[in-house]
Amino acid sequence: MQITAEQIEKDLLRPIFKTGRKYLVAVGLATSLVLAGMAAFGYQVYTGIGVWGINSPVFWAFDITNFVFWIGISHAGTLISAILRLTNATWRRPVTRCAEAITVFSLLIGGLIPLCHIGRPWLGYWMIPYPSQRGIWPNFRSPLEWDFFAIATYLIGSTTFLYLPAIPDFAAVRDAAKGLRKRIYSILSLGWQGTPRQWQRLEIAMHIMAIAIVPVAVSVHTIVSWDFAMTLIPMWHTTIFGPYFVVGAIFSGVAALILAMALLRRFLHLEEYLKPLHFNNLGKLLLTMSLLWFYCIFAEFLTTWYGNTPSEMAVFWENVRHNFAPLFWTMVVCNFVIPVPILAMKKLRTVTGTAIASCTIVIGMWIERFLIIVPALDHKFLPYSWGTYRPTLVEDILMASTFGFMTLLYLSFTKFVPMISVWEMKVGLQPRGGGILTTEAPGEKRHGLVLEGPLPTDVEE
Amino acid sequence: MSHKWGLVVDLDRCTGCEACVVACHAENNIPTVGKDQAAIGRTMQWIRVERTWEGDFPNPKVRFQPVLCQQCDAAPCEAVCPTYASYHTEEGLNGQAYNRCIGTRFCANACPYTVRSFNFYNPQWQKPLNLQLNPDVSVRSVGIMEKCTFCVQRIKSAEIQAEAEKRDLKDGEFTTACAQSCASKALVFGDLNDPHSEVSRLASSSRATKLLGELGTKPNVTYLERGAWQDANNG
């Protein structure tokens, strides 16, 4: 059975125009989580950040764990879709939009966390370089300042990267909608008419963005790793953190993407579009990342163990044997022991299989971020000042609310934008694969696509 | 002539009496946090006396070591502050501009000595305990990182006094609150740029070491190691 262009449009635009009960329940749940998070944050601002469990010496814990985690998640999307786009991997088409949306939203959440985590959030704007009567500028030597710029750049870049390919789809919605919605989508589609000129420009812009976003994405997580690597703290001060964080980021990002795709497939009934093939391919990528991740953590711990510096070994043992050992081994199980067999066996690399593996990986990677931060902090150089950390309810709520926020944003996004790129799917229907028409074809003005020739080969089961 | 303030801690003289801790409380408006907060490691003292056990009964050994901000020349805390709240002053101190602090707590994480205290809440004084607060030092509020300043208010007031009298600062003219209270003279404060000051003399002692000196933070606090009996050929 072949999908027609009309079917594609109908299937993919459906969620925008029809709202189901399950959807509303999900939004309600996510909203209540977000509201609880806002209340918790308000309480924290009102009374002081002492409502968290952080203390001396563990000054960072859940906050920065969530920050690194969400910034990590953000690496799936743009990076994958950019690379796949550049390598012209045609199976990517249904995947890119989901992935890019994950990027933008998790980056947004990740970027908000540092603002919430500081002791005086109302002064967070001091991170921004602007001329003031005080005559002071931010400290450009600070990795936090680098973070600010890296995240801001990446956010702008990935938003653009998400927006550009969505323009033709906005136009499609515009054409299908009426009333206020039509007006909104008219604005969003920026007057898209689907002329070959516009197609050409879009193609060029997307290529430029795809090329530009890859180094930005790699640098962002490298820079996040420098928050740690640039200090002297045992087990933070290591050169492997740059690649290690990027690997971890892609690892967790791909896992999050698979999870999101599995959920979309189930609830938006996109079985025809998100096929086992995609999960299979992403599963292979995930397997590679899992092995790479394991290699990184092995390299990190091996060099520590071999170097045998007392201050580092204190943290080392804290991780693998003492207080944090249960978490550490859970992490290894979640990130390696469970996913690798699942993903390595073709039989198990199904939609369900990859979703299960992704689920454990997301959990495992959260723990990994936590274990990078907390054990190192509570076992700094002077044993006299060693401490412990227990999260409080406020921190738990805030963490849950980041997931709620992500869900809410993602759910809202499905309401406004087709989760699978309509026009790209249509392009997929035509023979030359990813080719865009370069000749003027006035007869097919709508979305500017001329559909002709045999079907592409990569859409088969 | 610019100054370079330094402190020498003679571990052979230190008795662990902690008079310095209370003196610092009084001088620098450091609040007490109460039992519950203390239990989760949120005390605010700028100086602590570390106690280390070695060996076991019947021959246990104890070492006391006062640890305060080391006022490093290559301070890990300064580089990481995004707002320059933690910065290097003209006189070589690790300054902490409270009003500039937004509370990222990055400096405290980066500090290998764990000597920075954070205001997790607004500090509280049961009235009229607040009448004791030193008007020369600001009272920090919630979300602000603080730490030993080498009693910068005393440095400033001595400098202003010397300027008014049109003279240079004299060694021993003023000292930090901790050093002033120290009965066994284990703490000696002064100008390391003045080759004749007592602190310069002691800092060049053969017993001089730096805390975690291998990290390359170049502290301006010098520790003089404990000696043993009949091992007193150097002072």
Next chain:
Amino acid sequence: MERRNFIKISALTGVAATLDACRAPDKQLIRFIPEDNLIPGIAVWKPSLCTLCSAGCGLQVRVMQGDAEVVRHGKQGVIKMGLAKKLEGSPQNPVNAGKLCARGQAGLQVLYHPDRITKPIKRSGARGAGQFQVISWDDAVKELTSHLTALQASKSANVLAFLGRPLRGQRRELIEKFLKAFGAPPAVWYEPFDEAVLRQANFLSFGHAMLPTLDLARADYVISFGADFLGAWNSPVAQSIGYGEMRRGRPGRRGKFVQIEPRMSQTGANADEWIACKPGTEGVLALGIAHVILSQKLAPQSAGTPAASRAGSQIAGWSAGLPEFTPEAVEEQTGVSSAVMMRLAHEMTLSGSAAAVVGGAPLAQTNGLFNALAVNALESLVDAGRDEGPILGFTPEPPLSNAGEPAAPAQASFAGLNSFAQSLLDGKAGAPQMLMLYEANPIFTAPPATKIREAIAKIPTIVSFGSFIDETSAQADLILPDNAPLESWVDSVPESGSFQSVISLAPPAVSPLHETRPMTDLLLGVAQQLGGDLARVLPFTTFDAMLKAALLPLRAQSGSVTATTDDDFWQSVQTQGGWWSAPAAAGLKSAARKPAATPADKQAPTALTAPEFAGSAADFPFYFQPYVTPSFGDGSTANLPWMQELPDVLTTAMWSSWVEIHPRTGEKLGIQQGDLVEIASQAGSLRVPAVLSPGIAPDLLAMPVGQGHENFGRFASGHGANPLSILAPVVEHTTGSLAWAATRVKLARVGGPEQAKLVLFAGRMSGFPHEEEPR
């Protein structure tokens, strides 16, 4: 969290309210006309005196102008007044030479304590229920005088009792004169850790019924038998100053210091060598060392000096060379190896100058006096006769007519308290009917076995002059709050710490913050009102007049003040913070051991007595040693937040009390760091968290004194337990002093860390090797 919180809200809220609030005048208290003439922002240094322990250190108070909420003329308002901001040691004072300890620094919190009683109050509920009503000073004074007049009228002045903390100086003089002229019995001066045993021993050995002064700055070798001289014993600041010099003050010479005690104190932690001996056998060990010195003739030159013979003659068998105390015999009794004893004897005698000093737990045994005399004899043997003079001497008494070293030691304070309690419990005629209470808290500091709580409950009228509600003053019927020391005329005659005679004295450093009145002025006023003998003996209206009259004769003496007129002299004494004699020359220092008095009756030499303990070793397997911490003393400074939050120097515990247990003992009984344990003696039991410490003998439990207050304000109540509450009322045999280290206890784990709530500053540090994981 907080009632009034720091709020910064988003720009969306309250814009209108904000702009409105710009013009709204704040709710304002009345402002009173300032009483002192201070320039804002400029600090003035005023002399004062630390009263938080008996060392009598001189203070310099940093006073600056500030706004204080006060009550004046019956109205609440704000006044610009001089406020004490910081305490430093007085550089001129010979005792502390510009230095101050942790507790002394916290004296500010006594002044500004939120629990201070701000007005005279009268009991309104049942006794001890804590219900009081505020009364006016006029009524309060009237009530006090009427009670006293009634006693006088009924010719039963002898039923007035006065219970206070031992004082030295004119304040004591005033109280004693008052009582004597009134016809009342002498005051009961009570402190749990009185030094009666040591005073008695020093009187017998050296002819001075005083605590010793150590010239550590000159010492090359010091052996301390339990004396926590860097912590809380005697005059810690003066001793710490000397200790610093002993260690590093003389290039090329670093004195050695050996501490002998079964529980490592802060002082022991600083020692080059720490030796644990069995509790109560310190005297035996001292004589063991003396035996080596005598038998090997290591110090032939000193054997014949008068001091040595005097101190030695107190010990049975001294002249015969202590035949009973062979190193082997001593090793068996003390647990200290004979090789160590020999080595110590050699090291001591080979050093340039050496001293042996005793204090603390060895004296708090049933054989405390023997221990003290034995160490004194050793001290005489090694110290006397050296060219530079002895390290251990005595502070000369100031040449005042009414002060002057007692010819014989005063009665042990525990004995005094006991007979006071007994007379009440017996209910005989002549038992106290009215009690004046001043800075003593025996209900907390005396073992419950004395039944002091029950005894005090029997007194019909109790008047307290204390600044705080504590366990004892909570029983009072009338509380007339005294000024804080920084608000009062203060004086003290330090018993030790200097080789000059010292009178510390200072005018109030700041004006009174609350509606309190100095107890001294109050007594003088009452004396005037009662008239008769009282008015004649105490012809002063204010305490400073009395101080002035007492000190003026010193103008003729050579000392720190030279003045031509009495007024000049008095002025100089005030600005200097006291009077002291000219610094002692080196020769004079050696004279500081010249006996001031000889015992009236020839006392028979003391023979070896073994320590006895309350409780059998079978039922109560552990020795129990309460110890005084530098922070809390006898518990009277437990209400200061700075002291509560000061990590204990060895255990790093805060806001709690604890029991120190050796890890091996803990292992045997299944006790881990932070567990809740129960300690039981014959006299009672208590529950505290356990701290495992390598610096304690496995058969000993040690616990700090000061916590466990049930009713001592918001910062002290409800933290920890009071070790004094399980002490058996055992006394030192000769002096009747409380033998607080002579109770045996048993130990059991009763709960985990959640119940114990131990707060340790030193994080999760694995403190000692066997707790560390194999790595």
Next chain:
Amino acid sequence: MGWQKWLLFIVAGSSVWVLAEVVSRAQAAGPTASSQYVTSGVFTPAHATAASAFKDFLDLHPEHPVQPIAFTHTVHLAKRMQCTTCHVGVNRGPDAQIPNVTFCMGCHMVIDTNNPEIKKIAAYQARREDIPWARVYNYSPSAHVRFNHAPHIRAGVVCSTCHGDMTKQTTAERKVNLNMGFCVQCHKQKQVSVDCATCHY
């Protein structure tokens, strides 16, 4: 309609629960109950109200505070009095004295005694009260700044630089916006230290 109620229940329930948490904690940690004969209350650097926090954040100050006495700087300065006559200590230390009622009455016992404002002053003195002057220039506690008048006066900075021309003011007005930029600009001009620790400690 069932699910909407359910949704409402979740949202409202979680908010109420968080609020309750806030309130209960706030109450649990209030000042300890105290008797009438001991002092009570807590001092904190926290702002008393949301409004004052907001004002502080936006750096809003009353420009012309209402004073209890309509004191005229103009008149006093026209009579050739110096600033330091009343504001004692300003050339010696950090702060300037605001004269108390006794000081005012030192002259006004005899001068202009019938002036109604001066009668008000006399009434204050009779009640043994001081005049509750309102602060005109002050830095907020959150500025964490220590300013010392004396070195500025020694350096020849005239009072009017920071306080405006007082000969033209009755009760003092906040004529100069003393923000940090103002200080820094002058320090840069005069080539004195602009190190943060010069003022902030």
